[in-house]
Amino acid sequence: MIGFIGLGVMGRPMAQHLIGTGHQVHLHRVKPASQFLVDQGGIAADSAREVAEKSDIVILMLPDTPDVEQVLFGSNGVAEGLSAGKLVIDMSSISPVATKRFAERLRNKGVSYLDAPVSGGELGARNAALTIMVGGSEADFARALPVLEKMGKAITHVGGNGDGQTAKVANQIIVGLTINAVAEALLFARKAGADVAKVRAALMGGFASSRILEVHGQRMIEETFDPGFRIRLHRKDLSLAADAAKSMDLALPATALTQQLMSAAIGIGLGDKDHSALIEALAHLSGAQD
Structure with a gap:
């Protein structure tokens, strides 16, 4: 049972x-x-x-x-x-x-x-x-x-015990940073006046291709941000990474930056949106909303 x-x-x-x-x-x-x-x-x-x-x-x-x-x-x-x-x-x-x-x-x-x-x-x-x-x-x-x-x-x-959680924190570092990278790239393309869907399609055929570009990139283009995985929960996972890094005197600067961007997203009311909504926080910070 x-x-x-x-x-x-x-x-x-x-x-x-x-x-x-x-x-x-x-x-x-x-x-x-x-x-x-x-x-x-x-x-x-x-x-x-x-x-x-x-x-x-x-x-x-x-x-x-x-x-x-x-x-x-x-x-x-x-x-x-x-x-x-x-x-x-x-x-x-x-x-x-x-x-x-x-x-x-x-x-x-x-x-x-x-x-x-x-x-x-x-x-x-x-x-x-x-x-x-x-x-x-x-x-x-x-x-x-x-x-x-x-x-x-x-x-x-x-x-052993704890190693599963360590692997998950490592996973969330990679996912969070990659979502940020995709969001920055697609926001850049949008602000430059390109067709973002076609830019994403082009990138999917090259070395920048990833599961996150495929799935979350599409979410960003369609602006479909129902979770999914909430930004506030992903920030919690990056906080676990930051706390563990501090205890080991380990520098994780890109992780810290993404954590702060997620905090900004939560601050403007996006905390319960899917983590792909990070693009909206970046657009807000840049004054580049549609």
Whole structure:
């Protein structure tokens, strides 16, 4: 039996795949937007503790580090319902440092822990095509793999606890900086008076081609900024990168710049738009809005 806590934009389709493939899934935080999961066979629970008591594997898909800590260790939380031999899989994107601490606390209860953050956005979640980066023991990874395969396709065991989160932070650095590069390039083309769609098509045939130019570049041209992956959540991930870099005395200047651009986007009301809306923040800063 599986427990799933965190039924947001990403969590809902992930839980749906588990239910649809025959798993008994206990759900917490069921709201009107996720009621369909109960209608399809999911079992609503009144607390995180109840989910943990009734499940062998508990999956978390939550917004940030404090949310994971509260759900795990807060009053009536997951830890209160866990017993030795159970497995927690945290698929949220949170601090690698905190992840190691959470894993140790649960290991002291005889509970296994995997950090398994994902990439691929809402589309990847809906299509069960997420990229999943896993930190934890080989044995726990082998145990979790049949479950993870119901939600993702590119599933990699990166290393020990925290290494999955480290890989996700690295992923978000690359994605964030590339979105910024595409946004700057297409804004440049637009301001110069070129046909932006044709510029993008030309770039797709050269060395600048990327998945982000393909998908997010099209979003920028069409100005379709429904998430997707929200700018405020991506800024959170880059904040994780900045905090970790500071602890290592590591310079990440381009990451810091993109983080600040995302802060500017949030400041002008774009925080709940898809991260491809970063082009709108750049246009605002340049006085180059349509």
